[in-house]
Amino acid sequence: MRGGVVTSAVKDGNEYVLNGNKCFITNASSAEIFVVFANTRKAAGIRGLTAFVLEKGTPGFSVGKKEEKMGICASDTCELILDGVRVPEEQRIGREGEGFKLAMKTLDAARPLVGAVSVGISQAALDCAVKYAKERQQFNKPVASFQLVQAMVADMAMQIEAARLLVHKACWLKDQGMPYSKEAAMAKCFASDVAMKVTVDAVQVMGGYGYSKEYPAEKYMRDAKIMQIYEGTNQIQRLVIANAVLY
Ligand SMILES: Cc1cc2nc3c(=O)[nH]c(=O)nc-3n(C[C@H](O)[C@H](O)[C@H](O)COP(=O)(O)OP(=O)(O)OC[C@H]3O[C@@H](n4cnc5c(N)ncnc54)[C@H](O)[C@@H]3O)c2cc1C
Numbered sequence: 001m002r003g004g005v006v007t008s009a010v011k012d013g014n015e016y017v018l019n020g021n022k023c024f025i026t027n028a029s030s031a032e033i034f035v036v037f038a039n040t041r042k043a044a045g046i047r048g049l050t051a052f053v054l055e056k057g058t059p060g061f062s063v064g065k066k067e068e069k070m071g072i073c074a075s076d077t078c079e080l081i082l083d084g085v086r087v088p089e090e091q092r093i094g095r096e097g098e099g100f101k102l103a104m105k106t107l108d109a110a111r112p113l114v115g116a117v118s119v120g121i122s123q124a125a126l127d128c129a130v131k132y133a134k135e136r137q138q139f140n141k142p143v144a145s146f147q148l149v150q151a152m153v154a155d156m157a158m159q160i161e162a163a164r165l166l167v168h169k170a171c172w173l174k175d176q177g178m179p180y181s182k183e184a185a186m187a188k189c190f191a192s193d194v195a196m197k198v199t200v201d202a203v204q205v206m207g208g209y210g211y212s213k214e215y216p217a218e219k220y221m222r223d224a225k226i227m228q229i230y231e232g233t234n235q236i237q238r239l240v241i242a243n244a245v246l247y
Pocket residue numbers: 001023024025026027069077226229230231232233234235236239
């Protein structure tokens with residue numbers, strides 16, 4: 001979601017006519033209800049964005065190609081096609097031009113959730129690596145007894161704990177009704193960076209079997225990557241954090 005939305009919504013009586021394509025939409029093929037952002041005033045940039053509720057089966061509204069992805073393969077991701085879709089005025093969310101504000105609020109709420117998923121992936125990867133390291137014998141000792149392996153395990157555990165606490169803080173602030181945009185961005189960014197690092201290290205601790213599909217570590221590594229990308233890339237999170245700190 002960004003300011004330069006190309007999908008248009010043109011008012012026609014008490015309806016809007018929507019045209020455009022949306023790419024990378026999670027659960028698009030199984031959802032019944034969708035929230036779509038479209039531009040009701042192109043020249044107005046982000047101030048022209050408006051949100052609409054769309055129902056599956058509305059004429060002109062269809063699901064396009066399914067993405068073949070590196071990870072999170074249990075979650076489908078598809079294109080959405082809007083070809084002259086007529087949407088009654090009652091299905092507009094808020095007022096015309098309020099879409100960007102709504103989108104930003106939605107992203108704030110979604111970011112700690114990506115942080116939470118990242119913590120879950122990281123913890124699963126650590127558990128898998130620890131179990132393996134205790135079982136796998138090299139030079140007549142479990143690989144868990146080697147200090148270089150222990151250093152990796154310690155770093156993984158330490159980073160996961162810090163990520164978990166940041167996620168908890170962002171969620172707690174939201175629950176208290178306090179401002180939490182900065183902490184939501186921090187939780188998402190930090191926890192997903194941790195997930196990437198920890199899953200790569202889990203594969204390393206497990207040696208060849210870390211790289212094999214016989215164990216889930218390689219899947220965790222592939223799943224971790226998207227956490228750094230969606231709900232705003234981690235570069236964008238850093239811009240949000242810097243903006244909150246500086247201004
Ligand atoms: C599996 C999957 C599921 C998704 N589900 C949804 C969904 O359900 N709904 C939805 O709306 N979207 C969804 N998305 C889209 C997702 O949110 C975007 O892919 C993501 O926000 C990045 O946008 P982009 O792909 O346009 O990358 P780009 O904006 O093209 O970014 C490319 C690179 O440039 C960097 N970059 C861009 N702008 C800046 C800047 N200003 N400063 C510094 N660096 C910058 C980025 O960090 C990135 O490294 C999904 C994507 C995927 C892959």
